[in-house]
Amino acid sequence: MLTIRLDTHAHLYPQYPLKLWCDAAHRNLNVTGPCVGAVCIADRFGQDAFSRFSTEGAAFGSWRELPRGSGEVLSREGVFEWDGKRLSIIRSVQYVSLERIEVLGLGVGRSVPDGAPTAELVDLVAQEGGVACVPWSPGKWLGKRGSVVSRVMDNTSPRRLTFGDISIRSTWGPFSLLLRRARRKGFPVLLGTDPLPRIGDSELVGSFGIEIAAERALFECLGTVGVLHNHLIEGKAFRPWGSRNSPADAFSRFISTL
Numbered sequence: 001m002l003t004i005r006l007d008t009h010a011h012l013y014p015q016y017p018l019k020l021w022c023d024a025a026h027r028n029l030n031v032t033g034p035c036v037g038a039v040c041i042a043d044r045f046g047q048d049a050f051s052r053f054s055t056e057g058a059a060f061g062s063w064r065e066l067p068r069g070s071g072e073v074l075s076r077e078g079v080f081e082w083d084g085k086r087l088s089i090i091r092s093v094q095y096v097s098l099e100r101i102e103v104l105g106l107g108v109g110r111s112v113p114d115g116a117p118t119a120e121l122v123d124l125v126a127q128e129g130g131v132a133c134v135p136w137s138p139g140k141w142l143g144k145r146g147s148v149v150s151r152v153m154d155n156t157s158p159r160r161l162t163f164g165d166i167s168i169r170s171t172w173g174p175f176s177l178l179l180r181r182a183r184r185k186g187f188p189v190l191l192g193t194d195p196l197p198r199i200g201d202s203e204l205v206g207s208f209g210i211e212i213a214a215e216r217a218l219f220e221c222l223g224t225v226g227v228l229h230n231h232l233i234e235g236k237a238f239r240p241w242g243s244r245n246s247p248a249d250a251f252s253r254f255i256s257t258l
Contacts (some may be wrong), residue, residue, distance in 0.1 A: 002216050004224055005029045005241050006038040007209040008106060009135055009164055009192025011094075012049035016202040018056045019082070026085045028206030028242065034216075038088035038224040039205060040106045040192070045114050050091045053080050066223050069129070076107045076130075077223045088224045092130075095121045099148045101140060104164065106131040107225035119152050126160050131229055133190055135164030138254055141178050149178055158186040159233055166194035167208040167243075170250035188232055191240055196253055208242040 007029070012021055029037035041049045053063040061082025065075035076091045093105045097118040105121075108130035116124070118134070125132035134149060141149050152161070163182040183189055193208050195201035214227045222230065231238060245253065 008190040025206040040092040042094040104133040211241040
């Protein structure tokens with residue numbers, strides 16, 4: 001059996017030095033023994049961080065994209081190796097919906113601009129074979145936007161949608177009624193770091209996520225995102241990995257966004 005440790009909501013911003021980011025991910029995911037360290041890079045509009053591994057990465061490591069599946073236009077996963085270390089990198093996208101809610105597509109690239117309704121983006125990611133995730137974010141699930149999240153939750157199958165929790169929701173909160181409701185209704189809640197576009201946050205990647213047990217043969221056949229997809233479809237459990245920010249770190253990061 002393999003253990004896959006996956007940060008499901010990471011970013012690789014242009015200001016992040018690639019080698020520093022890779023070293024931090026490998027260290028934080030504690031990739032030792034029969035363990036695979038994996039990171040979903042959620043590209044915002046105009047970003048293509050996935051391509052940095054074949055360009056900048058050539059200076060200190062080697063990059064191999066996994067074969068495309070039937071009907072896939074883009075590779076959804078690659079393997080980067082450097083200094084005896086190895087990471088699985090999953091192509092992902094972060095949309096901002098019409099209602100200003102984030103929708104992640106794990107294992108897919110961007111196919112439409114931002115601005116479509118939340119429910120349509122969830123359907124689009126599912127249709128493209130990715131894992132759709134609506135992640136919690138400070139203040140973004142309140143008021144009218146919270147009502148939209150609740151409505152999507154009521155009208156979508158737990159086998160078609162996941163919700164996300166992030167490290168900045170520290171050990172002291174804030175509490176989220178909607179995340180509790182999602183769990184109660186049977187929706188998987190994925191975990192990720194969701195770093196901010198500041199240099200210090202590049203050290204966070206891999207420090208919060210999920211852990212999945214998988215047969216080696218299944219992993220070699222499907223890759224990380226395929227194993228995740230199978231676990232979600234079959235309703236299998238996964239364990240939390242890593243830790244949230246301390247209250248002081250979470251407050252400092254939150255203030256930097258204002």
